[in-house]
Amino acid sequence: MRAPWPKLAACLTAGTIVLTAGACSSSGDGRSGGKVTITVTDMPPNTQQALRKQFTDQVAAFERANPDIDVKPSEAVWDARTFTARLAGGQLETTFIVPLTEPQGLINRGQIADITGQVDALPNAHQFDKRALAPGTDAKGHIYGLPTSEFALSLVYNRELFKKAGLDPDKPPTTWEEVRRDAKAISDKTGLPGYAQPTTNNTGGWTLTAMSYTYGGRMEKDQGGKQVAAFNDAPVRQALDWLKALRWQDDSMGTQQLRDAGEIQKAFSAGRVGMMMATPSTYVDHVTKYNGDPKIYGVAALPSGGRPATLLGGKMAVVNPKASAAQRAAAVKWIDFYYLKAKHDPVEAGARAKVQAVDGIPVGTPNVPLYQSAVDDPVEKAVNAHATVPLDNFKPFLDGVKQQQFVVEPSVAAQDVYAALDSAVEAVLTGKSADPQAELDKAEKKVVLVLERAQR
Known part of the structure; x- marks a missing residue:
């Protein structure tokens, strides 16, 4: 039986998520006056007038290019707590944005649409990087979501400190053992922390998770159709053991351990940290927020513990x-027009990059490619024609990320998982006698009931 939602959805107005039945009329397939009506999220609020105007201008441009489609924008954002009720009540937009942690669960519960056929009709549909599509693809290869933005954790390093330590800044470490070696060299030669790891505000658990991925680990595993904690698997212990060795055997992490990722980034931009885990996009804050020297900023793919992998984050558009x-x-x-065109169309990509450069926005920082090289390379070339960043400093990341497996964040209660793991990282880095295994046991006990409640 056809659901009544499309009829009501056409009545949505910008920023409104409350529907009134009978306020307008349309056919059961969402058509009104010969047009198909869709509601879309991501419209910036009134407090961000410049961004809001850019969004509404894009809506107008899309409607001109597609006169048979009527777009109703909404300010609504993803909220896992209200999603099911909004879906059941017919209040959900036609297309909306979710974190990469969500699509697989939504697919399994039948809460998003199979859009394989519609995606196949897009330009360059078969040129997507399958790693980028994976979070929204089921076991049969059916597509339920399209990536709008994705990031991969990387190793950010200070090129000047590398030189001072006698290291080659154009050949950053590719394994954790090499990171350990280089961190000690930097610390010994400069007296500064060769490597810094966050421990607070969930960023300790976040980065430990990414590191564990490179050893082949996961923080959650399936057990009887539900996700349970997997903190006690060997790869997680390997990652924590590595941190303990750097801190207490090598003395290459300094003495200040109670910091989050933002505080470490600030210290890095001040030239006080040799290496840290971050995303390449932190370059923007490095130069605009912390007045860091562009020349010292280097970025490489996340080092391997034996498995070339990295934590993949970002968002997907679903229907x-x-x-x-x-x-x-x-x-x-x-979705293709608003989110993806600049990622597969060199003309559009170049035009946007030119505007950003004029506006003083750094241009040329690397992103996770959503398309294969045949599509992505011309786009990258068009963007880099307006680059305002030291492109050579990003080459180690671009070369390395091509070989990596992308692993999304834990799919259930990720922030609670990270919070529990914060305490394990903190304990190991602040207490010489701390036992990594015992700390992981404590962390796992903290999230057992949290994971159970989240999946009832």
């Missing part, structure tokens, strides 16, 4: 499962 076939097609067209 309401109650949307009609016409609405699904219109929604995917919108």
Whole structure:
């Protein structure tokens, strides 16, 4: 039986998530006056007028290019606590944005639409990087989501401190053992921390998770159809053992251990840290927020513990499962126009990069490619024609990330998992006698009930 949602969805106005039945009329496939009506999220609030205007201008441009589609914008954002109720109540937008942790669960519960056929109709549809599509793809290869932005954790390093330590800044470490070696060299030669690891505000658990991925580990595993903690697996212990060795055997992490990722980044930009785990996009804060020297900023792929992998974060656009076939097609067209065009169209990419450069926004920082090289390389070339960053400093990352497996963050209660792991990282880095295994046992006990409650 066809659901009544499409009829009500056409009545949504910008920023409104409350629906009134009977306020307007349309056919059951979302058509009104010969047009297909879709609702879309991500419109900036009134407090961000410049960004809001850019968004509404894009809506107008899309409607001009697609006169048979009527777009109703909304300020609504993803909220896992209200999602199920909004879906059941017919209040959910046609297309909406979710974190990469969500699509697999939504697919399994039948809460988002299969858009494989609509995606196949897109330009360059078969040129997507399958790693980028994986979070929104089921076991049969059906597509339920399209990436809008993705990031990969990397190793950010100070090129000047590398030189002072007698290291080659163009050949950063590719394994954790090499990181350990270089961190000690930097610490011995400069007296500064060769490597810094966050421990607070969930960033300790976040970075430990990424490190564990490179050893082949995961923080959650399936058990009877539900996700349970996997802190006690060997790869997690390997990562924590590595940190303990750097801190207490090598003395190459300094003495200040109670910091989050933002505080470490600030110290890095001041030239006080040799290496840290971060995303390449932190370059923007490095130069605009912390007045860091662009020349010292180097970035490489996340080192390997034996498995070339990195933590993949970001967002995906998905479609309401109650949307009609016409609405699904219109929604995917919108996703491609608004989120993906600049990632597969060199002309669009170059035009946007030119505007950003004029506006003083750093241009040329690397992103995780959503498409294969045949599509991504011309786009990268168009963007880099307006680059305002030291492109050579990013080459180790671009070369390395091509070989890595992308692993998304834990799919259930990720922030609670990270909070529990914070305490383990903190204990090991502040207490010489701390036992990594015992600390992981404590952390796991903290999240057992949290994970159970989150999956009831």
